[in-house]
Amino acid sequence: MSKIIAAAAIRGAHACMDRAERMLADAVGRLGRDAQVGFEGTAYALPTILALTGRRVERLRDLEDAVAEAHGWIPSVPTDSTWLPYLGGTLDAGAATLVAHETVESLKPLGGIPLVSGFWLGPTPDSILREQGIKLVDGRMPGFAACVGALPDDETAEQIARDLQERNILVFMGSHTNGDTMAAQLNRRGVQMNWETFLVPYGPDTSSLVHAIGFACRAAMTFGGLKPGGLKEARDILLYNKRRVFAFALALGEVDDEKYATAAGAINFGFPVIADTDIPQILPSGICTYEHVVSNVPHKSMAARAVEVRGVKIRTVDIPIPVRHGPAFEGERVRKEDLAIEFGGKYTRAFEYLTSRPMDRIEDGLIRVVGPEIADAPEGGRLPLAIFIEVAGRKMQSEFESILERHVHSFLSEPMGVMHLGQRDSVWLRISRKARDAGFRISHLGTVLVHKLKNDFPAIVDKVQVTLFTDAADVDALYPTATAAYAYRDERMGALTDEAVDTFYSCALCQSYAPNHICIITPERLGLCGAYNWLDGKAAFEMNPHGGNQPVRKGEVVDPVLGQWKGVNDFVSTASNGAFERFSAYSMITDPMTSCGCFECIACVLPGTSGIMIVDREYPGQTPVGMTFSSLAELTGGGQQTPGFIGMGTLYVLSRQFLSGDGGLARLVWTTTKVKERLGDKLRARCSEIGHPDLYEKIADETVCTDLEPLIEHLAAVEHPALGLGEMI
Amino acid sequence: MALTGLQIFKLLPNTNCKKCGCPTCLAFAMKLAAGKESLDKCPDASPEAQAALGAASAPPIRAVTIGHGERAITVGEETVFFRHEKTFVHRPGFFRVLDASTPASAIEDRLTDWSAIRIDRAGEVFRVDGIAVVESPGSPEFAPAAAQAAAAHGLPVAILAATTKGAAAAAEPIKDRRPLIVPPAGADPGPFVALAARLGAALVVSGADLDSLAAAAADAARAGVADILLEPPGDDLATLHKHLTLVRRGALERIHPGLAYPVFLRVGAGEFSKAVVGTSTFASIMAVADSGGETWMPLWTLRQNIYTDPQQPLRMDPGIYAIGEPTGASPLLVTTNFSLTYFTVSTELDGVGVACYLAVVDAEGLSVLTAWSAGKFSGDRVGKALRELKAAEHVSHRTIIIPGYVAVISGELEDALGDGWQVLTGPQEASDIGPFFRDVWETARPK
Amino acid sequence: MTLTVKPKTWPGAIREVTLGAGSRQGLTIGGGKGLPLHTFEAAFPRRPLLALEITDVDPPRWVDTVRAPWDGALGRPDVAAKRAVEEYGADVVMLHLVGTHPDRGDRSPAEAVEATRQVLDAVGVPLIVKGPGGGSRQNDVLVRVAEECRGEGLVLHSAAQEDYKSLAAVTVAYGHVLVAESPIDLNIAKQLNILLSDANVDMDRVLIDPMTGGLGYGLEYSYSVMQRIRLAALGGDRMLNAPVICLVGEEAWKAKEVKVDGTPAAVWGDRARRGVQWEIATALPLLEAGADLLVLRHPEALAEVRRVVDGWFVAGS
Incomplete structure (x- = not known):
C-alpha cells in the first residue's frame, strides 16, 4: 500500500476521532451519559458501530465505550523512517474513522444540527432499506456508488449521475470539494433526487458518507442474517459486503486526509475507490476483489471504469434493436424473394472471428461498421463481411475464444428477419426486407453480439467491442489473421494432452x-x-x-x-x-x-x-x-x-x-x-x-x-x- | 460380490455353440451376470464353472408363471431393491376376486365383460390379469365351475380355497392351465402342498414371521412344488410393509432359499391403500376384492409408473390426438412421443380449454430438446411424420405450432412440408401455452 | 432357525425443520434416520405432516369433484382455512395465490398480503404460501408477503435455481422457511441448496420440492429422484438432507383420468371416488419415497392418508 495514502489516512483518522470525541464530550457535558442517541426509523441503533463492534449504542454512555474501543484501533502516524506500517494499520484506522463519522452524525441532532434539510435526505430508515437493500442483495440493482465531493462543473455532475443511473446503479452522495457538493450541482441542474430516482444525497460533510456504510451493514445483517458481535462477526459482515454488495466510491476532486481515512474504511468492505485526480494508485488485489484505488480516471469513462474495477455485472433486459428477437426466431429462413441483403454463402467472403484483449484495450459497447451500411447496398445485394469481435474479461482466457465464437450462430439467429448459417469462414447471413424496413442495420448485428455475450457469459466476459467490415479490402486484410487463429486453435486442441494438464x-x-x-x-x-x-x-x-x-x-x-x-x-x-x-x-x-x-x-x-x-x-x-x-x-x-x-x-x-x-x-x-x-x-x-x-x-x-x-x-x-x-x- | 460378465465368460467353454440360445458365449455370460439366465442352459459348462457360478448364477427371485397361453402371467425374476438401480422386471398381476356363489349366468356375463377389457395407456394395454375364485365353504360345487369358466376365457386363475377338498376340486380340471392355489389363512399347509405338487400347480405359502414363511416355502419346494409365492404376514400396513421389505432384501441378499420367490397379497374390499402399498412395494400377485370400478384405473396406472424401465421412458403411440372437440380451424401442434412431454402438453392444453389437435411424432421416446439434439426431431423427420399422419386432413389451414425449444427447425420444417405450410414457434414451456394462444395465435392464426 | 436380515444403518439423517413461528403453533418435520417409512429398523422422531390446499380466488381449473368439499369456501381463504383445519383436520394449510398470476386474475402483491393475513387470522397452524409460479411476479408477491408477515415462519413456495436470491434474502430477513424447487433432478436440487447456503440461508430453514409428477403423469420420476435424494441424505450429504414437500393434490387433480367419466364402468367406476383414489395413489408412493410434507386437495384423500400415517407410526414404532 502506498505510504502516502497510509500516512494521510492515519492522520485523517486521528482528526476525525478527535472531532468525534470533542463532540461527544460536549454532548455528555450538556445532556449527561444517559441521554439517548440514535437514528430515526431503524432497529439497528447506530448500524455501522453495531456491525463493527457488536455494540448496540442507545445512550451516550454506550457511545463513549464504542468510541474508546475504536480509538484503540488507530496506529500512530508513520514517520518518515518507518517502512512497514501499512495495510493492516491503515484499514484499522479506516474502520475507526467510520465509527468516528457515525458518532459525529448521531450527535448532530443533539447539538441542533438537523440531518435532513433541503435536498439532504440523511440516514435511510429500515423501511427503505427493506425495499431497496434487497435489490442489492438479489441482484436487481447491480450496486451502489458513493460519490464523494463535487465535480468541476454542474454539467459533468449530471453526466456522471446519468451514467450511473443508466447502469441501474444506486447513487449516494456526500461530502464536498472546495465548498461545493455534487448534490448541489445536480440540484442546480434541476435533477430530481430521491429514492425513486436512485439519487440519494446524504449530507454535505464527509462524515455523512457513513450512512452509505450503515446501509450496507444493515443489508448484510437483514438479508444475510448476520448477527453482530465480536471481531469474527464483523469480518463476516465485511465479507458479505465484498461478495454481494457491489459498491464503490467515486472520489471527486481533491482528496484530503479525512477522505483518505474514509476510503480506507470503505476498502474494509471491499469497496474500491475510483478517483478523478492524480492520487497514488493501489492496484494489487487483496481486500477488494480487484484494484483498491484507481486514479486519474476521466469523468467520461468514470462510471464504466468503476463498474469494471468493482466487477459489477450489468445485465440488459432488452436488446435495443428495432425487430423482435429471441430463440423463437432461431430457425427461420430468409428466402430469396424477401431478401434485403446477404453476406457469404457461396457469393462473397464472410467470416466471424472472436479474440480476447487486455481490459484496457477495449471500449465496451463500441460498435463500428467499416464500409457500406445496409442502405448503401442495392436491394437484394451482396456484400463481403468480417464480424470481428474483441472481448475482455477478468476471467477471460484465450482458450474460451472458440467457445464464445461458437455462440455467434445462435446469437445472430435470434433477431427476427436475420438468418445465420455456418461458422468461422463458412458464414452465410441474410437480412430480410421486413427487418430492414423496420430499421434493422448491419450495426445491429454488433448490438446483439455485445449484449448477448455479456448477458450469457457474465462470468468471463466484461467488455465487448464489435467491428463489422463490409468492404472487400478490409475483409481480405483481416482474413489471414482469422484463418491463422482457427488453425492455431485446432492445432492447440490437438496438441493438448493428458500429461500436459493437471x-x-x-x-x-x-x-x-x-x-x-x-x-x-x-x-x-x-x-x-x-x-x-x-x-x-x-x-x-x-x-x-x-x-x-x-x-x-x-x-x-x-x-x-x-x-x-x-x-x-x-x-x-x-x-x-x-x-x-x-x-x-x-x-x-x-x-x-x-x-x-x-x-x-x-x-x-x-x-x-x-x-x-x-x-x-x-x-x-x-x-x-x-x-x-x-x-x-x-x-x-x-x-x-x-x-x-x-x-x-x-x-x-x-x-x-x-x-x-x-x-x-x-x-x-x-x-x-x-x-x-x-x-x-x-x-x-x-x-x-x-x-x-x-x-x-x-x-x-x-x-x-x-x-x-x-x-x-x-x-x-x-x-x-x-x-x-x-x-x- | 457378484461376478462380472467377463469373469463369468472366462468360466464358459467359449465355443459359441449357440445351444443356450445366445449367439455368443459372451452374450450368454452377460445375461447370466444380469440374472436373466441360468447356467443350466449351457450343456457344456464345466464342473468348475458350475461350482463357481452355482447359486450365484440363479436369479435371486424365481420366475413363476400362472395361467396358460397368451394371457399367462409371469412374475418374479426381480434383481433390485430400488427401481432406479436397474428396473423392476415383471409387472404385478391384479387378480379380480370373483365370488363363486354368484349365479352361473352372472359369472359368465362378468367374465365375458372382464376378459374383453382393454385400455390403452401410454403404449401399454391394461387388462384384467386374472381371476381369483373364492370358494364359499358352504357350496363347494360352485368354485370348480367358476374356475373352469375363467380358464375357458383364457384368464389365469387363482383359487382362494376354503378347504383342501374344494381346492382340489377347483384346481384339478384346470391343472394344465397352471392355476395358483391359495390356502385359507392359518390352514395346515401339508395337504395343500401335496395337492400342488401332485397337480404341478403354483402354491401360496404363508407364515407368521419371516422364519416360518421361509421354512414353509422350503418345505413346499422339498415336497416338489416348483412354483411358489410367499404371503407375508401383516394385518396393518406398517407390519405388512416391513415384511414385504425384508422378504425382498432377504431374497436379494440370498440369506435363505425359501425367500427366493415372488410375493402374493390379498386385498379386501375397501383396502385400496393396501393395494397401493403392495404395488409400489414388491407384491407380485394380488387378489383384489372388487370395491367399485374406480379401484382399477389408479392401480393399473401406478403399476405402469413403478414398473417402467427408468432407461426406457414410456412412449405414446404416434398419432394426431384431439384435445376437446377441435374443428378444421383449430390450432395444430406437434410434439414428441415421450409420454411425459405428451402428458404435460396435453394436460395444459386441456386446462387452457382451447380445442386443438396435438400431433405426436415418433422421436424414440425422447423429450423435445434431447430428441432434437439426437436428430430425432429434425425438420425433415417431423415433416415426414406429419405427412404420414395426414395432418393436413385434420385442419383446413396450413399452420403448425412447434415447441419453442426447437425454433431452430422452423425453416427446415417449412421446406419439408412445402405446400404453403407455415411454422409458428410456440412457447418453450407448456405452462405458457395459454398466453401463447391469447397473444400469438390470435393474431397469427390463419384467417 | 432364525433369519436375520441385517438392519440398515446410515451415517446421515434428515434435518429437522420447524414450520410456523410467531402466532403459529410450530410443527417440526424431518429427523428420520432410515429409509422412508422403515420404522421397523430406524428412528423417526417426526411423522409426515398433511396439508390441504386453499386458494385466494375461486380456482377456475379445479374440477367439480374436488370443488364439492370446498363449496362456499372457494375464493374465501379464511373460510376455507378454517374448514381445512377444523373440519378436515389438516396439520398445515397451503394458501395458493393463484389469483396473482397475470393470466388468472392479476391480483396485486397487496391483495396477496391481504389474503395471507386472513388465513393467519383464521387459523393457528403453520402456513405454506405458494406464489403464482416462475418469473418476476412470483418474487414480487412472495417478497411482499414475507415482509408483511415477518416472524410467522411461513413456508414460501418456491425458489428455483435461476431465481432464488430475492426469496433467499427475505427468508433470512424475516424468519421464514424456503422451499427449494428443482425439476426432478438430484444434482440441481443439490446445487440450489448450495447456492441458498451461500446466500446465508440456514439449511434448517429449507425444504426440497423435487417436483411432483402426478399418478400416470411422471410419478415414477418423482418417486425415483426422491428415493435417490433420500439415499444421498442418509449417506451423509448435508446439502440433500432437507425434508421433502410434495404438492400432491395439484398434480393428481390435473390428470385426465379424474375428469372424464370413462368406460367401461367396470374399471372406471365412480368419477368422484376415482379422483380421491387418484390422489391417494399419488400420495402413498411419495410417502414411501421420502415425502415429509404432503399437500393434498380433497379432504377424503387427506382422511385416508391420515389413517395410514397414524396407523403406521403407532404400529411401527
Whole structure:
C-alpha cells in the first residue's frame, strides 16, 4: 500500500476521532451519559458501530465505550523512517474513522444540527432499506456508488449521475470539494433526487458518507442474517459486503486526509475507490476483489471504469434493436424473394472471428461498421463481411475464444428477419426486407453480439467491442489473421494432452437417469455423449462453479498405462456415492469408466478375435458379439462399471489414448460403416501414425459380416494386427 | 460380490455353440451376470464353472408363471431393491376376486365383460390379469365351475380355497392351465402342498414371521412344488410393509432359499391403500376384492409408473390426438412421443380449454430438446411424420405450432412440408401455452 | 432357525425443520434416520405432516369433484382455512395465490398480503404460501408477503435455481422457511441448496420440492429422484438432507383420468371416488419415497392418508 495514502489516512483518522470525541464530550457535558442517541426509523441503533463492534449504542454512555474501543484501533502516524506500517494499520484506522463519522452524525441532532434539510435526505430508515437493500442483495440493482465531493462543473455532475443511473446503479452522495457538493450541482441542474430516482444525497460533510456504510451493514445483517458481535462477526459482515454488495466510491476532486481515512474504511468492505485526480494508485488485489484505488480516471469513462474495477455485472433486459428477437426466431429462413441483403454463402467472403484483449484495450459497447451500411447496398445485394469481435474479461482466457465464437450462430439467429448459417469462414447471413424496413442495420448485428455475450457469459466476459467490415479490402486484410487463429486453435486442441494438464473435468449432467454415473473428461478423452470436450468442461466450470462440471485434480499417478490417478479415483469414489473406487481413462477391461445411457457408441470386447468392436447408436442390426446396440446399451448403461463394455464418443477413436491401456487402435476389428465414414481420413491418418497404414481397410463393418465366425476368418485373411496382440481377457 | 460378465465368460467353454440360445458365449455370460439366465442352459459348462457360478448364477427371485397361453402371467425374476438401480422386471398381476356363489349366468356375463377389457395407456394395454375364485365353504360345487369358466376365457386363475377338498376340486380340471392355489389363512399347509405338487400347480405359502414363511416355502419346494409365492404376514400396513421389505432384501441378499420367490397379497374390499402399498412395494400377485370400478384405473396406472424401465421412458403411440372437440380451424401442434412431454402438453392444453389437435411424432421416446439434439426431431423427420399422419386432413389451414425449444427447425420444417405450410414457434414451456394462444395465435392464426 | 436380515444403518439423517413461528403453533418435520417409512429398523422422531390446499380466488381449473368439499369456501381463504383445519383436520394449510398470476386474475402483491393475513387470522397452524409460479411476479408477491408477515415462519413456495436470491434474502430477513424447487433432478436440487447456503440461508430453514409428477403423469420420476435424494441424505450429504414437500393434490387433480367419466364402468367406476383414489395413489408412493410434507386437495384423500400415517407410526414404532 502506498505510504502516502497510509500516512494521510492515519492522520485523517486521528482528526476525525478527535472531532468525534470533542463532540461527544460536549454532548455528555450538556445532556449527561444517559441521554439517548440514535437514528430515526431503524432497529439497528447506530448500524455501522453495531456491525463493527457488536455494540448496540442507545445512550451516550454506550457511545463513549464504542468510541474508546475504536480509538484503540488507530496506529500512530508513520514517520518518515518507518517502512512497514501499512495495510493492516491503515484499514484499522479506516474502520475507526467510520465509527468516528457515525458518532459525529448521531450527535448532530443533539447539538441542533438537523440531518435532513433541503435536498439532504440523511440516514435511510429500515423501511427503505427493506425495499431497496434487497435489490442489492438479489441482484436487481447491480450496486451502489458513493460519490464523494463535487465535480468541476454542474454539467459533468449530471453526466456522471446519468451514467450511473443508466447502469441501474444506486447513487449516494456526500461530502464536498472546495465548498461545493455534487448534490448541489445536480440540484442546480434541476435533477430530481430521491429514492425513486436512485439519487440519494446524504449530507454535505464527509462524515455523512457513513450512512452509505450503515446501509450496507444493515443489508448484510437483514438479508444475510448476520448477527453482530465480536471481531469474527464483523469480518463476516465485511465479507458479505465484498461478495454481494457491489459498491464503490467515486472520489471527486481533491482528496484530503479525512477522505483518505474514509476510503480506507470503505476498502474494509471491499469497496474500491475510483478517483478523478492524480492520487497514488493501489492496484494489487487483496481486500477488494480487484484494484483498491484507481486514479486519474476521466469523468467520461468514470462510471464504466468503476463498474469494471468493482466487477459489477450489468445485465440488459432488452436488446435495443428495432425487430423482435429471441430463440423463437432461431430457425427461420430468409428466402430469396424477401431478401434485403446477404453476406457469404457461396457469393462473397464472410467470416466471424472472436479474440480476447487486455481490459484496457477495449471500449465496451463500441460498435463500428467499416464500409457500406445496409442502405448503401442495392436491394437484394451482396456484400463481403468480417464480424470481428474483441472481448475482455477478468476471467477471460484465450482458450474460451472458440467457445464464445461458437455462440455467434445462435446469437445472430435470434433477431427476427436475420438468418445465420455456418461458422468461422463458412458464414452465410441474410437480412430480410421486413427487418430492414423496420430499421434493422448491419450495426445491429454488433448490438446483439455485445449484449448477448455479456448477458450469457457474465462470468468471463466484461467488455465487448464489435467491428463489422463490409468492404472487400478490409475483409481480405483481416482474413489471414482469422484463418491463422482457427488453425492455431485446432492445432492447440490437438496438441493438448493428458500429461500436459493437471486437472480433468467431471460431468454429472446424466446422473438423473444413471445415478452413480460420472464422466471424467480429459483432453484426450471427450465425454461419452460426444458433445463435451475438456475445454467445454473447463469453461462450464468457470461460468458456473456449482454446476455439473467440476475440476478433478489428477494427483499422483497410480497407473500410467491404464490411466489411473489418485485424484481421479478419490473424486470418482465420492461422486459415485461410494459405488466405485477406481477409474481407468485408457482401459475398457480394468476399472473402466461407467456409462450413463447417452453414449454415441458402444465398444465391446470380441473374444476370439483379440479385438474389439464399436457400434453406433443409429445402427439397428446384429453385431458380431451377438447383441444389437439396444441390448448392448442395456447392459452397458445405467452407471455401472461393466468390464469389457464402454460407452464412448465417436471421436475418442482418433485419440492417442484410445484404449491405450488395452492395446489401442490396433484392437479395432469391427465397426459400422457410419463410424468409418464419419472418421474417414482422420482415422486413416491415425492408422498410419500407429504404423498400420492399411488398418483402415482391414477393419470390418456390417457389409463384411455381422457374425463372429466370418469375422474371425476375415481377420485372418487380411492379417489384422489385433491377431498379434493376444487375447484381451 | 457378484461376478462380472467377463469373469463369468472366462468360466464358459467359449465355443459359441449357440445351444443356450445366445449367439455368443459372451452374450450368454452377460445375461447370466444380469440374472436373466441360468447356467443350466449351457450343456457344456464345466464342473468348475458350475461350482463357481452355482447359486450365484440363479436369479435371486424365481420366475413363476400362472395361467396358460397368451394371457399367462409371469412374475418374479426381480434383481433390485430400488427401481432406479436397474428396473423392476415383471409387472404385478391384479387378480379380480370373483365370488363363486354368484349365479352361473352372472359369472359368465362378468367374465365375458372382464376378459374383453382393454385400455390403452401410454403404449401399454391394461387388462384384467386374472381371476381369483373364492370358494364359499358352504357350496363347494360352485368354485370348480367358476374356475373352469375363467380358464375357458383364457384368464389365469387363482383359487382362494376354503378347504383342501374344494381346492382340489377347483384346481384339478384346470391343472394344465397352471392355476395358483391359495390356502385359507392359518390352514395346515401339508395337504395343500401335496395337492400342488401332485397337480404341478403354483402354491401360496404363508407364515407368521419371516422364519416360518421361509421354512414353509422350503418345505413346499422339498415336497416338489416348483412354483411358489410367499404371503407375508401383516394385518396393518406398517407390519405388512416391513415384511414385504425384508422378504425382498432377504431374497436379494440370498440369506435363505425359501425367500427366493415372488410375493402374493390379498386385498379386501375397501383396502385400496393396501393395494397401493403392495404395488409400489414388491407384491407380485394380488387378489383384489372388487370395491367399485374406480379401484382399477389408479392401480393399473401406478403399476405402469413403478414398473417402467427408468432407461426406457414410456412412449405414446404416434398419432394426431384431439384435445376437446377441435374443428378444421383449430390450432395444430406437434410434439414428441415421450409420454411425459405428451402428458404435460396435453394436460395444459386441456386446462387452457382451447380445442386443438396435438400431433405426436415418433422421436424414440425422447423429450423435445434431447430428441432434437439426437436428430430425432429434425425438420425433415417431423415433416415426414406429419405427412404420414395426414395432418393436413385434420385442419383446413396450413399452420403448425412447434415447441419453442426447437425454433431452430422452423425453416427446415417449412421446406419439408412445402405446400404453403407455415411454422409458428410456440412457447418453450407448456405452462405458457395459454398466453401463447391469447397473444400469438390470435393474431397469427390463419384467417 | 432364525433369519436375520441385517438392519440398515446410515451415517446421515434428515434435518429437522420447524414450520410456523410467531402466532403459529410450530410443527417440526424431518429427523428420520432410515429409509422412508422403515420404522421397523430406524428412528423417526417426526411423522409426515398433511396439508390441504386453499386458494385466494375461486380456482377456475379445479374440477367439480374436488370443488364439492370446498363449496362456499372457494375464493374465501379464511373460510376455507378454517374448514381445512377444523373440519378436515389438516396439520398445515397451503394458501395458493393463484389469483396473482397475470393470466388468472392479476391480483396485486397487496391483495396477496391481504389474503395471507386472513388465513393467519383464521387459523393457528403453520402456513405454506405458494406464489403464482416462475418469473418476476412470483418474487414480487412472495417478497411482499414475507415482509408483511415477518416472524410467522411461513413456508414460501418456491425458489428455483435461476431465481432464488430475492426469496433467499427475505427468508433470512424475516424468519421464514424456503422451499427449494428443482425439476426432478438430484444434482440441481443439490446445487440450489448450495447456492441458498451461500446466500446465508440456514439449511434448517429449507425444504426440497423435487417436483411432483402426478399418478400416470411422471410419478415414477418423482418417486425415483426422491428415493435417490433420500439415499444421498442418509449417506451423509448435508446439502440433500432437507425434508421433502410434495404438492400432491395439484398434480393428481390435473390428470385426465379424474375428469372424464370413462368406460367401461367396470374399471372406471365412480368419477368422484376415482379422483380421491387418484390422489391417494399419488400420495402413498411419495410417502414411501421420502415425502415429509404432503399437500393434498380433497379432504377424503387427506382422511385416508391420515389413517395410514397414524396407523403406521403407532404400529411401527
